[in-house]
Amino acid sequence: MVDSYTNVSVDKIIAEFKDVKSGLLPALHAIDEKYKVIPEEALVKLSQVFNIPVSQIYGVATFYAKFAVNQRGKNVIRFCESAPCHIAGAAELVAAFEKQLGIKAGETTLDGKFTLEFCQCVGMCQEAPVFTINQQPYFNVSIEEIPEILARF
Amino acid sequence: METVTAVIDGCKVEVAKGTTILDAAKTVGIKIPTLCYHPDQSIKANCRICVVEVEGVQLLQAACATAVGKDMVIKTNTMAVREARKTVLELILAHHPQDCLQCIRNQNCELQTLAHEYNVRENRFEHIDENLLLDLTSPGVHRDPNKCIKCGRCIEVCERVQTAAVYSKYNRGFKVGVAPVLNLGLGEVACINCGQCVHACPVGAIYENDQHEQVWDAICDPKKHVVCQMAPAIRVALAEEFGLNAGELEMGKIVAALRQIGFDKVFHTNFTADLTIIEEGNELLHRINNGGKLPMITSCSPGWIKYCEHFYPDFLDNLSTCKSPQQMFGALVKTYYAEKASIDPADIYSVSFMPCTAKKFECIRPEMNSSGYQDVDVVLTTRELARMIREAGIDIVNIAPEDFDAPMGMYTGAAVIFGATGGVMEAALRTVYEVVTGKTLQDINFTAVRGMEGIKEATVDLDGLEVKVAVAHTTGNARKLLDAIRAGEKFYHFIEVMACPGGCIGGGGQPYGTTNEIRQKRIDAIYDEDAGLPIRKSHENPAITQLYEEFLKEPLGHKSHELLHTHYTKRSLYPFSKEEK
Numbered sequence: 001m002v003d004s005y006t007n008v009s010v011d012k013i014i015a016e017f018k019d020v021k022s023g024l025l026p027a028l029h030a031i032d033e034k035y036k037v038i039p040e041e042a043l044v045k046l047s048q049v050f051n052i053p054v055s056q057i058y059g060v061a062t063f064y065a066k067f068a069v070n071q072r073g074k075n076v077i078r079f080c081e082s083a084p085c086h087i088a089g090a091a092e093l094v095a096a097f098e099k100q101l102g103i104k105a106g107e108t109t110l111d112g113k114f115t116l117e118f119c120q121c122v123g124m125c126q127e128a129p130v131f132t133i134n135q136q137p138y139f140n141v142s143i144e145e146i147p148e149i150l151a152r153f
Numbered sequence: 154m155e156t157v158t159a160v161i162d163g164c165k166v167e168v169a170k171g172t173t174i175l176d177a178a179k180t181v182g183i184k185i186p187t188l189c190y191h192p193d194q195s196i197k198a199n200c201r202i203c204v205v206e207v208e209g210v211q212l213l214q215a216a217c218a219t220a221v222g223k224d225m226v227i228k229t230n231t232m233a234v235r236e237a238r239k240t241v242l243e244l245i246l247a248h249h250p251q252d253c254l255q256c257i258r259n260q261n262c263e264l265q266t267l268a269h270e271y272n273v274r275e276n277r278f279e280h281i282d283e284n285l286l287l288d289l290t291s292p293g294v295h296r297d298p299n300k301c302i303k304c305g306r307c308i309e310v311c312e313r314v315q316t317a318a319v320y321s322k323y324n325r326g327f328k329v330g331v332a333p334v335l336n337l338g339l340g341e342v343a344c345i346n347c348g349q350c351v352h353a354c355p356v357g358a359i360y361e362n363d364q365h366e367q368v369w370d371a372i373c374d375p376k377k378h379v380v381c382q383m384a385p386a387i388r389v390a391l392a393e394e395f396g397l398n399a400g401e402l403e404m405g406k407i408v409a410a411l412r413q414i415g416f417d418k419v420f421h422t423n424f425t426a427d428l429t430i431i432e433e434g435n436e437l438l439h440r441i442n443n444g445g446k447l448p449m450i451t452s453c454s455p456g457w458i459k460y461c462e463h464f465y466p467d468f469l470d471n472l473s474t475c476k477s478p479q480q481m482f483g484a485l486v487k488t489y490y491a492e493k494a495s496i497d498p499a500d501i502y503s504v505s506f507m508p509c510t511a512k513k514f515e516c517i518r519p520e521m522n523s524s525g526y527q528d529v530d531v532v533l534t535t536r537e538l539a540r541m542i543r544e545a546g547i548d549i550v551n552i553a554p555e556d557f558d559a560p561m562g563m564y565t566g567a568a569v570i571f572g573a574t575g576g577v578m579e580a581a582l583r584t585v586y587e588v589v590t591g592k593t594l595q596d597i598n599f600t601a602v603r604g605m606e607g608i609k610e611a612t613v614d615l616d617g618l619e620v621k622v623a624v625a626h627t628t629g630n631a632r633k634l635l636d637a638i639r640a641g642e643k644f645y646h647f648i649e650v651m652a653c654p655g656g657c658i659g660g661g662g663q664p665y666g667t668t669n670e671i672r673q674k675r676i677d678a679i680y681d682e683d684a685g686l687p688i689r690k691s692h693e694n695p696a697i698t699q700l701y702e703e704f705l706k707e708p709l710g711h712k713s714h715e716l717l718h719t720h721y722t723k724r725s726l727y728p729f730s731k732e733e734k
């Protein structure tokens with residue numbers, strides 16, 4: 001998922017098209033090929049390298065159905081998918097969130113309020129399963145508590 | 154000039170070659186409806202509301218995008234044309250909230266007006282609600298993307314006039330929308346809060362963060378001492394909100410209306426505009442005489458300041474350290490005035506009426522609390538002021554005029570012209586000249602820095618000291634100027650920049666639908682006001698002299714530094730990006 005992208009390699013892909021005439025579209029294709037999505041940091045990098053406002057890069061990337069721009073919601077819910085959380089039952093919790101929000105992991109709700117993502121160990125394994133909403137970690141949440149937590153946003 | 158003749162609805166027209174059917178029709182009193190067309194912008198031709206019949210051409214033609222051809226026979230009022238326009242309206246409205254009664258643009262909306270003029274009473278198409286989230290992330294400008302008709306006018310003004318390029322179209326076809334990158338909020342991108350997109354927008358999709366209810370609350374709170382200040386650009390434009398021409402509303406009537414609304418004291422930002430000239434003029438001389446950073450660039454316009462912070466952070470040391478008149482005023486109300494009137498500053502609620510949406514951002518900047526409190530509690534735009542006047546049932550056109558309160562209501566003509574592009578420069582020159590030379594200015598009108606020209610330059614002889622100055626309005630013109638300075642092509646001592654076209658009179662908080670034609674009328678009204686005032690140089694304002702004697706002691710002195718000067722913050726072009734933060 002997005003979080004495991006290393007910005008370095010996005011930079012590297014884009015750098016190859018720096019001096020290519022009309023290099024923006026080929027660069028988008030190359031990023032898409034590698035990641036199946038145009039991540040946010042790629043938009044910024046493309047803007048810097050091609051000296052085009054980032055809004056316009058976004059306009060171009062969304063114009064073509066081929067490219068999926070990683071459009072995150074206002075609140076990003078990230079589930080730790082590393083082993084300790086996995087064993088502690090993260091999967092059921094994820095399924096419950098997916099049902100509540102009506103989206104799959106990796107997607108964003110239609111109203112743009114929530115995005116569901118996976119991430120790697122957040123270093124709080126003693127409290128597994130762990131998820132975060134924006135910067136805030138949540139521990140040991142039961143399925144019954146989900147509606148109340150979502151209502152806070 | 155090469156001309157062509159044609160016939161529109163039976164009327165013969167002769168127009169310059171290249172004139173559009175839209176403009177040609179105007180010359181014979183025929184109004185063709187428009188939505189994506191804007192008089193100050195390029196032709197977009199995406200809404201198709203302006204279609205007309207051209208004899209011999211099968212399809213209807215967009216009048217905004219079609220030049221009058223030789224001997225063209227044009228019909229603007231046929232069954233087919235009316236039907237087509239109605240269909241366009243029905244299609245837009247099928248995809249538009251049915252919300253006119255609650256809408257901020259109610260009775261002042263290009264779409265609503267056309268629906269009325271074309272008698273749209275029912276809709277053949279199924280209604281679709283998009284339920285997109287409102288964008289309330291910016292302290293200055295809010296958006297309701299559900300009301301957007303995708304005309305692209307906000308994109309153009311932001312990209313070409315301001316060169317902030319915040320907006321773009323995203324997706325394609327039926328799913329197309331207009332938003333900042335990644336559908337983020339205006340508060341999350343490099344938006345400068347200038348509000349020019351508010352004027353560009355034909356509908357209620359972009360508007361100010363309306364805070365006038367907060368002011369009613371403060372007025373109704375018996376513990377609060379509620380004071381207000383009003384920018385020089387307000388008077389000329391407020392008239393338009395009440396059906397008068399720019400400048401036709403007498404200042405005293407606005408003062409009387411503000412008292413009726415319930416303000417305990419009615420002051421004028423012009424007072425601190427004069428003060429700004431004293432501080433900034435001295436700062437300029439100090440920089441010139443002590444090898445300080447040049448050019449010095451004015452800092453009154455918070456849209457320009459944020460633009461400089463995002464786009465030209467290497468010029469932050471060139472910005473005058475003077476706060477804007479609004480913020481100087483705020484700092485003094487809760488110190489100087491509080492002391493004089495023996496009022497606890499904690500009980501003072503300080504309201505600022507501005508032509509500007511960026512001022513709403515400026516007043517909540519963390520450093521704007523030198524009085525120990527937030528110096529200005531809330532900023533309302535000209536439009537919000539008009540709303541309060543209407544809501545209070547005040548007949549401002551016929552109310553008996555009253556005077557400002559002392560001492561912060563006293564001002565000169567130099568302060569008045571702050572409202573127009575070139576005004577701060579001219580006001581500064583009037584004072585700096587006399588301070589440096591010790592002579593009286595023969596002609597105080599520096600007309601070279603006046604007017605709607607994008608960049609104006611002048612050289613002023615201060616008794617042997619040649620001072621090179623430049624004036625830019627719109628951040629796009631500021632960009633040109635700074636690029637030329639960076640490249641070493643130009644040198645100036647002093648530059649005035651105002652973020653909005655025409656200066657503050659064209660600000661994002663002025664009456665909806667401000668165009669360049671209207672801006673020019675307001676500018677004329679501003680210079681008329683200046684010419685009619687008895688004192689026209691800031692250093693001759695007796696209330697300012699008194700302020701220095703009683704309180705500040707000297708320009709650029711200790712107290713001034715504490716209360717009237719500030720610093721700036723480097724910002725990213727990509728504030729939303731984790732890497733760039």
Ligand code: SF4
Nearest residue numbers: 252253256262356357
């Ligand atoms: S934008 Fe215009 S048409 Fe739409 S709801 Fe507001 S007033 Fe009505």
Ligand code: SF4
Nearest residue numbers: 301302304305307354
């Ligand atoms: S927000 Fe307003 S100006 Fe911008 S595209 Fe939509 S309708 Fe046009």
Ligand code: FES
Nearest residue numbers: 080085121124125
């Ligand atoms: S494995 Fe989940 S927090 Fe470490």
Ligand code: FES
Nearest residue numbers: 198200201203217
């Ligand atoms: S006004 Fe002519 S197409 Fe929109």
